[in-house]
Amino acid sequence: MSEDRTPVLTGGCQCGAVRYALYAPPEDVHICHCRMCQKAVGGPFAPLAPVRKGDFQWTRGSPGAFRSSTIAERHFCRDCGTPLTFHYVNSDWIDVTIGSLDAPEEAPPANQYGIEGRLSWFAGLHALPGEETSLPAAQKRRIASFQHPDHDTPPDWRPPQTATEMP
Template structure:
């Protein structure tokens, strides 16, 4: 008997959560201008699954119709981009960064390269440094102690009862 892959994910604030009981297909990064705008970044990383393998487990996303055939789902509360869906398709794509384990889906392709920013290939040659928030009162530790981000796993309720105002 085979075991099916199970993946979970959601938005930054935890208002929208989902589960995938099946394969994450065609993981890729898309450089098209719509994906750049939707993600507010140089590209959007996506992986697909069959509609029947996808389940919302908390909340409902809001949707923006970025073109006649395409919609993009996001959390209306925190703004996290979550989904890409083509009208009539048997698939839905999730943003790889919204997965609880983004390492589970390694991109195999770059699409929309006609819109790729001209300096993309030079980004990996930039100097690297770890997160340093010494500019904030209490520094990086204070940020960690006051983190309101949903953890990278399913929870029975969110936010935790003691954090609700």
């Protein structure tokens, strides 16, 4: 890919070792309920945002790959385990996991696939009680996050290893 292209969306893994860019908006953004996708992301479904392979580029690091079937492969971060992509081996498309995007709100699902594997309780999630993640200020100060920020960083960026290294 040409380095003078401007990404439409960027993303990467939790630790920042692997980053990617999308040079076109995703199409047919969807969630897949099939059992293979459930296991691949460790969740009840895989939220996926497809783009043509020509509009996708790894921009930092080299992901691990797992051939999950005779027709499909998935990429992940070897360091932190974040699931990053799914693609059919003989396809011109690659799907990034919506949660690995820096701006996941920009890729709302418009369809569902693999509904034969949809968990029976999925439809009732909206009715469950919920609360925001909140911690007292004193407790927040004691927590050091080693997660990569939701934006591109310089090539030499490394996560802090201790709370004293936090900005």
